[in-house]
Each structure stands twice: as C-alpha cells, then as structure tokens.
Amino acid sequence: MNIFDLIINDKEKVKLTDLFLSEENHQQINQLIKEHKYVDALIEHKLPVNNKILLHGSSGCGKTMTAKAIAQALGKNLLILNLSNVICSRIGETSQNLKRIFDKAEREKAVLFLDEFDQVGRARENDGKDVGEMRRLVNTIIQLIDYFPNNALLICATNHPEIIDIALLRRFQLRISYTLPSNKQLDVYYDKLLAEFPESLKNITRQYNISYAEAKDYTYTLIKSVLIAQWEKEEKAALHEHANLN
Numbered sequence: 001m002n003i004f005d006l007i008i009n010d011k012e013k014v015k016l017t018d019l020f021l022s023e024e025n026h027q028q029i030n031q032l033i034k035e036h037k038y039v040d041a042l043i044e045h046k047l048p049v050n051n052k053i054l055l056h057g058s059s060g061c062g063k064t065m066t067a068k069a070i071a072q073a074l075g076k077n078l079l080i081l082n083l084s085n086v087i088c089s090r091i092g093e094t095s096q097n098l099k100r101i102f103d104k105a106e107r108e109k110a111v112l113f114l115d116e117f118d119q120v121g122r123a124r125e126n127d128g129k130d131v132g133e134m135r136r137l138v139n140t141i142i143q144l145i146d147y148f149p150n151n152a153l154l155i156c157a158t159n160h161p162e163i164i165d166i167a168l169l170r171r172f173q174l175r176i177s178y179t180l181p182s183n184k185q186l187d188v189y190y191d192k193l194l195a196e197f198p199e200s201l202k203n204i205t206r207q208y209n210i211s212y213a214e215a216k217d218y219t220y221t222l223i224k225s226v227l228i229a230q231w232e233k234e235e236k237a238a239l240h241e242h243a244n245l246n
Helices: 023-037 039-044 063-074 091-108 131-146 183-194 212-245
Strands: 052-057 078-081 111-114 153-158 174-178
Touching (some): 023 039, 023 174, 052 063, 063 078, 078 091, 091 111
C-alpha cells in the first residue's frame, strides 16, 4: 500500500486563537508549544521534552482542531492517520503500516496525529481478538512510541481512554482532558459563529449541553433554513408580481 494511502489529506489551517478550550488546556498547550520551540536548548540542559500527548474526552470538543493548531504554531507538517487503511485483518500488516507512518513522521520531524487511538491501543486482556496477536500489536506501538524522536510530536486522541492498554497510557507525558463546554463558553462560541451574519439572523434559539461541533452544525443548519425560507418567500413574491403584470 502506498504511504499516502495511510494518511488523510487535510490542509485546513487552524490558529491557536481559533481554539475554544478551558484556561487550563490553553496553558498546557501553550507550554507544549514553547517547549518545542526551545527543544534543542532544553535537551542541552538534559531536560525532557514532552512529545507524546494524549487528548481524551468528549467528542466534538476540539481534539482534532488542537492537533492542527499545534502543527501550525510550530510550522510542522501534520500527518493524520487514516485509520481505515492502517488497520488490516492481519495484525502484522497493521504493525507494518503504523511503522511506516511513524518513520515518515520521524524523517519530516512532523506532528503525527492518531485519532481514535483506542482502536489500535485497546487493552490486550480486554480485546475480543486473539490475545497473542493484540499483544504483539500493542508491543509494536509501545516500541514505536518509546523511540519516537524529541524533534517530532505524537498526538493521540480518544473518546475512551479507559479501554486503552495501561502500558500505552504510561508512555504519554501529557494528558489533556476535553469536556463539554459550559453555557458561558458556548455563548462565546455562538457569538463568534454569528458575528459574520446580519443582525436579523443572530437572534436564534441557542442549545446548550452540547459540544462545539454540535453547536456549529446546529447553528449553520438553523441559519440555512431561515435563509432558504426568505429566498422562497422572495421567489413567490416575484412570481406573483410577474403574474399580475401579465
């Protein structure tokens, strides 16, 4: 399989200012970026650099956006794992595919993003597959993580950290938790989404206790329905006027 088939081609650019995160998460991510900007100096002082990061928690709360923003802030290529092509029925092929992606990230000193990490890092004793095969896959991932270079960055994301093998969890120097935004955080997000639209479209009923992704989909769907209703009304009025003229 071609190496490019193992990577998702996503060119979206995300700035740190585009992220809607808790203050604690912002601080952790800013610290991480600063460490990688001074990676050589830190290594000279024999200080470890955090380069294995686990983003975990609620879906749609910014994990993928965070990986994109970190890569852009550091000026590094972002390699996003194409999980559907990486995982094969034969564990040996899956291990080989993962090694090829890790090797590419190492050569390019890139940010490697593995979403749905629990699909390849599932606890060995809890997996329904052959335990021996799963153990070999997890052992391969452990080795790849252990030898991942300081000048590259590995970011893994999962909605289910509780099912990831404990030996893998121990490899992550930094774990950042993502939870559903508060009403106040969602209001700030709604304000930003609606800022580009006319005042007549800004007075929408807001939903809460949902993720940022759900809020975005909800808002845009509602605005589209209002706009389409307006256009249909204008079209009917135009047709009516045209009929009266004739």
